[in-house]
Amino acid sequence: MDSDNTALTDADAFVFFGATGDLAHKKIFPALYQMVRAGTLSVPVIGVAYSQWGLPEFRDHVRDSVRASGETVEDNETLEQLLSLLVYVDGDYGKPATFAAVKAALGSARRPAHYLAIPPSLFSTVITGLQDAGLNRDARVIVEKPFGRDLASAKELNRVLRSAFDESATFRIDHYLGKEEIMNLLYFRFANSFLEPIWNRDHVASVQITLSETFGVQGRGNFYETAGCLRDVVQNHMFQIVALLAMEPPAYQGFQAVQDEKFKVFKGMQPLAAEDIVRGQFTGYRDEAGVAADSDVETFCALRLTIDSWRWAGVPWYLRSGKCLPVGAAEVVVELKPPPQPLFSDSNPAPGRANYFRFRLSPNPVIAIAARVKRVGEEFIGDQRELSLMNSQPGTEQPYQRLLGDALAGDGALYTREDSIEAAWAVVEPILVHHHASQPYAPGTWGPEAADALISGAGHWHNPDPDPTEQPTR
Numbered sequence: 001m002d003s004d005n006t007a008l009t010d011a012d013a014f015v016f017f018g019a020t021g022d023l024a025h026k027k028i029f030p031a032l033y034q035m036v037r038a039g040t041l042s043v044p045v046i047g048v049a050y051s052q053w054g055l056p057e058f059r060d061h062v063r064d065s066v067r068a069s070g071e072t073v074e075d076n077e078t079l080e081q082l083l084s085l086l087v088y089v090d091g092d093y094g095k096p097a098t099f100a101a102v103k104a105a106l107g108s109a110r111r112p113a114h115y116l117a118i119p120p121s122l123f124s125t126v127i128t129g130l131q132d133a134g135l136n137r138d139a140r141v142i143v144e145k146p147f148g149r150d151l152a153s154a155k156e157l158n159r160v161l162r163s164a165f166d167e168s169a170t171f172r173i174d175h176y177l178g179k180e181e182i183m184n185l186l187y188f189r190f191a192n193s194f195l196e197p198i199w200n201r202d203h204v205a206s207v208q209i210t211l212s213e214t215f216g217v218q219g220r221g222n223f224y225e226t227a228g229c230l231r232d233v234v235q236n237h238m239f240q241i242v243a244l245l246a247m248e249p250p251a252y253q254g255f256q257a258v259q260d261e262k263f264k265v266f267k268g269m270q271p272l273a274a275e276d277i278v279r280g281q282f283t284g285y286r287d288e289a290g291v292a293a294d295s296d297v298e299t300f301c302a303l304r305l306t307i308d309s310w311r312w313a314g315v316p317w318y319l320r321s322g323k324c325l326p327v328g329a330a331e332v333v334v335e336l337k338p339p340p341q342p343l344f345s346d347s348n349p350a351p352g353r354a355n356y357f358r359f360r361l362s363p364n365p366v367i368a369i370a371a372r373v374k375r376v377g378e379e380f381i382g383d384q385r386e387l388s389l390m391n392s393q394p395g396t397e398q399p400y401q402r403l404l405g406d407a408l409a410g411d412g413a414l415y416t417r418e419d420s421i422e423a424a425w426a427v428v429e430p431i432l433v434h435h436h437a438s439q440p441y442a443p444g445t446w447g448p449e450a451a452d453a454l455i456s457g458a459g460h461w462h463n464p465d466p467d468p469t470e471q472p473t474r
């Protein structure tokens with residue numbers, strides 16, 4: 001597909017606000033390292049932070065991050081190349097001197113990409129600082145999530161961004177869109193013709209999406225207290241998956257057409273009510289650093305979503321995500337309606353789900369189609385079988401490698417659009433405030449029992465199988 005964005009050429013510097021933060025260490029430097037290795041990063045990387053560091057500390061930090069990602073750091077040419085691109089600016093984002101120092105560090109670079117991996121409370125300060133120093137001219141901005149914490153704050157962020165950057169120069173990250181398996185949802189749906197006749201309310205009984213993690217909040221208690229599961233992964237990552245599964249075929253070959261269709265899905269989602277969501281909190285969460293002793297923040301949520309469209313009216317979409325669950329996986333199950341007549345002794349009720357599509361997104365991605373097949377013998381009874389169309393594919397790029405590479409190249413295809421983000425916030429807006437209290441659940445279980453009642457109209461939750469190679473972590 002084409003990116004449809006011809007306005008931007010390659011950026012000639014990468015300015016990284018929040019360069020000493022957690023995300024930078026865990027994900028971004030390993031991604032930049034892979035980009036250097038792949039030949040897609042050769043411009044200066046200017047780290048900006050307020051940590052009283054100098055370039056030597058910054059370099060050590062980057063080396064450490066690359067090592068922690070599993071790379072050997074001794075005699076490593078790629079790493080040396082990355083280190084040679086680094087520049088560091090230490091300073092308070094509220095002071096013009098910091099932006100003057102960034103300008104000096106940019107030297108002759110004229111088309112910088114400013115990457116903001118900073119707390120949302122600092123967004124407008126940094127945008128204003130960039131604008132006042134003229135650093136928004138011919139520049140682009142890459143914005144890390146969370147993009148707002150409700151509809152009003154997202155609108156405000158968009159307003160601030162638009163005051164300094166054109167929409168075509170604004171890249172809002174949802175790292176799920178950079179995942180190979182998520183791109184495959186789009187490809188699988190529209191590169192095949194057999195799916196379209198059954199991909200609708202006439203044939204689909206329900207859709208389930210589970211995004212489960214075995215670990216807790218991993219020292220991010222402070223952040224998590226301001227977010228909770230609904231804001232952290234549902235309004236963004238999970239809704240993006242829903243949009244790709246539910247959208248109409250794009251009208252032409254180009255990502256703007258995809259963005260248009262995704263937007264319509266968000267607009268068609270019915271605003272959620274308190275009865276549509278079960279909130280849970282794992283026992284022990286309140287003992288985490290930075291968490292209030294009486295916190296009601298949800299570390300689990302299960303919700304029922306409806307999309308009011310010609311294609312999906314009446315089909316329930318069940319979304320579930322949580323921390324400290326028994327299995328770490330992301331999986332989609334699209335269940336088809338049963339045959340109209342139970343003709344065989346084992347078909348009423350058929351054990352398990354007769355026909356479904358299963359998209360295991362991680363780990364070990366799978367695309368499978370399920371059907372019942374007769375067992376050998378006189379009786380007409382059968383077994384459930386899965387036809388696997390795809391198993392894990394080696395050599396996939398990490399999402400940040402793909403996304404940052406695209407932004408530097410000026411390609412916004414895998415980024416989210418202003419109108420879609422606001423439409424997605426509008427769906428969850430009612431339950432951000434009006435919801436039932438979080439119910440406790442024991443770590444290692446599938447959340448509070450009430451989550452089972454929520455889905456009872458469509459059977460039960462499909463619990464992803466464990467990855468045999470995964471070690472439980474907390």
Ligand code: BG6
Binds near residue numbers: 145213232233
């Ligand atoms: C992040 C959330 O956006 O996504 C985390 O802040 C979550 O809480 C993570 O763990 C999940 O991403 P992935 O790629 O590990 O599935």
